[in-house]
Amino acid sequence: MTKASTASDRTPSPTLADRPATGKVSVRNVTKVYDPEGAHVVALDGFSMEMEAGDFVAIVGPSGCGKSTLMNILAGFDTLSTGEVYLDDQLLAGPGTKPLPGSDRVVVFQQGALFPWMTVLQNVTYGLMKKGELTREEADAKGLEFLERSGNLAKIASSYPTQLSSGMQRRVEIIRALINDPKILLLDEPFRAMDTVNKNRMHQHLLRIYQATRKTIMFITHDLEEALFLADRVIVMTTRPGTMKLDIAVDLPRPRHHALMASDAYLAMKQQAVLAVREEAKRAFDRGEREMA
Ligand code: ADP
DSSP states (O other): OOOOOOHHHHSOOOOOOOOOSSOOEEEEEEEEEESTTTTOEEEEEEEEEEEOTTOEEEEEOSTTSSHHHHHHHHHTSSOOSEEEEEETTEEEEOTTOOOOOOTTEEEEETTOOOOTTSOHHHHHTHHHHHHTOSOHHHHHHHHHHHHHHTTSOGGGTTOOGGGSOHHHHHHHHHHHHHTTOOSEEEEESTTTTSOHHHHHHHHHHHHHHHHHHOOEEEEEOSOHHHHHHHOSEEEEEOSSSBOEEEEEEOOOOSSOOGGGGGSHHHHHHHHHHHHHHHHHHHHHHHHHHHHHO
């Protein structure tokens, strides 16, 4: 099978950076109940997982299985009901602990969150300026350097978000997140609305950034192929209440290219994951039928 090469395929990828010292995550027996006094929706039920610093983990599972709930707890946007979350062995969230969003955990969403009234450079340097440690000139210099390093993007520094494609906006958002040197990058279906060609391009950009920075990444997606292509581990969640159904170690070499998706190893993992996701989707469907009956 021949594969058309693209400009991004031809750009050499950096080798995988060393494992960082920070960014280890431990989710221990986490339960989340929404509206405990009323509807009592159990979104997560005794969910546990470990991420070593520098791991790239994808979370997949049927809609409503608790993926965003998990990410919101890690990001500090929501509380948990029981259990604990640790970041580098420090308690981040526990029952009664209101976790706070912090620059050590940054989320990039599918719908995008760039400030439309700011230029790309102003967006990218926003967090640096807010911290107040750099002058405007120093922040701009750092922002331009990051943009340039992340695929020659200094040329769009003066553009406004609405002038950019959605793919370019997502790249700027990821750069904006990374310039603040977070311990974890939380990606909530960032490429969901994109067509296959743009998605593939974004995968290569993200992998290049991951290879260079080796940040701990949690990546939520509905797209199993995307999960297996990008991550070191793919966690398949059960239908609600969300628990871990399968934890697949993705033993594919890096740097990764889409040709890998035709390999026997990839196809075997895909088969295993597809069966698990289908089983859970069927359980969700059957329960929906029962609840409707
Ligand atoms: P996913 O991201 O996997 O689609 P979510 O984490 O968004 O799932 O939701 C898990 C379950 O919790 C779903 O059944 C959803 O309807 C429910 N849920 C999410 N947020 C709330 C909320 N604020 N109040 C009540 N139920 C909620």
